[in-house]
Amino acid sequence: MNETEIKTRVIAIIKSIAPEVEEGELRADRPLRDQIDLDSMDWLNVLVAVNEKLHVDIPEADYGKLVTLDNLVAYLRAKLASRV
Numbered sequence: 001m002n003e004t005e006i007k008t009r010v011i012a013i014i015k016s017i018a019p020e021v022e023e024g025e026l027r028a029d030r031p032l033r034d035q036i037d038l039d040s041m042d043w044l045n046v047l048v049a050v051n052e053k054l055h056v057d058i059p060e061a062d063y064g065k066l067v068t069l070d071n072l073v074a075y076l077r078a079k080l081a082s083r084v
Contacts, residue, residue: 013049028069
């Protein structure tokens with residue numbers, strides 16, 4: 001799965017939890033939670049959905065690394081690539 005596919009799937013997951021999100025307004029380099037006003041429970045739901053849909057385990061210790069869309073996509077790309 002390439003970076004564009006990962007990003008598309010992550011945005012779809014985010015939109016399933018926060019349907020008011022406009023994809024075109026997301027800045028990949030800014031904190032996601034600030035941009036789309038996700039509380040901690042919604043953010044946890046995003047990470048759980050990523051795990052379920054992409055089959056990537058995200059340990060709680062890594063949550064702090066996943067601030068921006070770019071961070072999340074890069075993290076997932078590395079995890080998915082290591083499985084090949």
